[in-house]
Amino acid sequence: MTQKHNLLEQLVPELAELFNQRYTILKHIREFQPIGRRNLSVSLNVPERMVRRETAFLKEAGFIDVKASGMVITVEGESLLEGLNDFVNQILGTYELESQMMEILNLKKVIVVPGDVDQEGLVLNEMGKAAAKYIRSIVKNDSVMAVTGGSSVGSVARALPKVGQLSDIVVIPARGGMGREVENQANTLSSIFAKKLGGQYRLLHVPDQLGAQAVETLLNEPDIRSIVDALKKTDILVYGIGRAEDMARRRNLSADRINNLERAGAVAEAFGYYFNEHGDIVYASSSIGLSIDELRHIPHSVGIAGGHQKAIAIAAVMRHWENSVLITDEGAAREVIKLGV
Numbered sequence: 001m002t003q004k005h006n007l008l009e010q011l012v013p014e015l016a017e018l019f020n021q022r023y024t025i026l027k028h029i030r031e032f033q034p035i036g037r038r039n040l041s042v043s044l045n046v047p048e049r050m051v052r053r054e055t056a057f058l059k060e061a062g063f064i065d066v067k068a069s070g071m072v073i074t075v076e077g078e079s080l081l082e083g084l085n086d087f088v089n090q091i092l093g094t095y096e097l098e099s100q101m102m103e104i105l106n107l108k109k110v111i112v113v114p115g116d117v118d119q120e121g122l123v124l125n126e127m128g129k130a131a132a133k134y135i136r137s138i139v140k141n142d143s144v145m146a147v148t149g150g151s152s153v154g155s156v157a158r159a160l161p162k163v164g165q166l167s168d169i170v171v172i173p174a175r176g177g178m179g180r181e182v183e184n185q186a187n188t189l190s191s192i193f194a195k196k197l198g199g200q201y202r203l204l205h206v207p208d209q210l211g212a213q214a215v216e217t218l219l220n221e222p223d224i225r226s227i228v229d230a231l232k233k234t235d236i237l238v239y240g241i242g243r244a245e246d247m248a249r250r251r252n253l254s255a256d257r258i259n260n261l262e263r264a265g266a267v268a269e270a271f272g273y274y275f276n277e278h279g280d281i282v283y284a285s286s287s288i289g290l291s292i293d294e295l296r297h298i299p300h301s302v303g304i305a306g307g308h309q310k311a312i313a314i315a316a317v318m319r320h321w322e323n324s325v326l327i328t329d330e331g332a333a334r335e336v337i338k339l340g341v
Helices: 001-012 013-032 036-044 048-061 076-092 095-107 122-138 151-159 186-197 212-219 222-231 243-249 256-265 290-295 309-320 330-339
Strands: 063-066 070-073 109-113 144-147 170-173 237-239 266-270 274-275 283-286 300-304 324-331
Touching: 001 283, 001 290, 013 036, 013 048, 013 070, 013 122, 036 266, 048 063, 048 109, 048 170, 070 076, 070 151, 095 109, 095 309, 095 330, 109 122, 109 144, 109 330, 122 151, 122 300, 122 324, 144 186, 144 222, 151 186, 151 237, 151 300, 170 186, 170 222, 212 266, 243 256, 243 266, 266 309, 274 309, 290 324, 300 309, 309 324, 309 330
Parallel strands: 109 324, 144 170, 144 237, 237 300, 300 324
Antiparallel strands: 063 070, 266 274, 274 283
16 A cells, blocks of 8 residues: 555545445446345455445445346446546555556556455456556557457456447457367457457467477468468557466476476466566477567567466566566566565
8 A cells, every 4th residue: 555545544544444345346346237235245255234335325326226136337337436547546556566567677558457366356357457448549440459368368358348440450369279268269359359349350270289390381371371471460469478387287288398397497478488587488389370579579569467476477578578568466566576576
């Protein structure tokens, strides 16, 4: 918490507590609407009588509506939450964290949302909304957007509002890869991004792990080659960052390969590349997509990752992509600053 927040609590502790309660309740209703009071009480781990009291106030103020199916947020409630963003960031000190992160990691922009996704899953939705808002500010009618898979990028796709005015935009998977979670595959997310933006999308139906000969053979296929050529025109990249060990297992790397990664000091993975804590690439999984040199020259690279457990991974990748924009949470930011990387 910032000095401002501490001073506020010293002067009017009941005001700070009440603000936190109502703000948190309103955010949860927006995320899980329609939701009943009992389920909201369980979700927030607070007494139901407190939820009943505060939701009665919110309803009287016109910020929520109570239907047979549960509580829902009103237009006025949405407007209130949007207007409170800057105030909450100032009180919680996220602006200060953003400045420190930009300096430590030498990034052109960092957006920090309150909370820690490792402790509260709802924070991932907030990161998705922040990233969607930023992407909406930079996307153009003729943009070529490349996206990776993963839950973080998935949160952005789900949070992106429907635009429908960018008919010339093209969204393409940044690399091949068909994992188990279909909803978070790059192909699936490419289609969601394109539909939300009103543009076109291309699919890259190739496995994540390929031998050199298989890669060469596939690159001779006209459809595959046309997608690879389109990727070279990418001006916006949206990607997630994972911990090396977690991603190696998710990508079904062999036990020997995982052991080699550990010996090489791999701590992070992004785009199929594995990085040590200094930001050096120690292994690259073979697939079809953007090369490391092409990734470096993309004008707008937007990384999304949060949680204190990913701090080392975030720092490692961002050392390599110094011009990138990072969307993260308070938990990761504070841990990166603590590490002093």
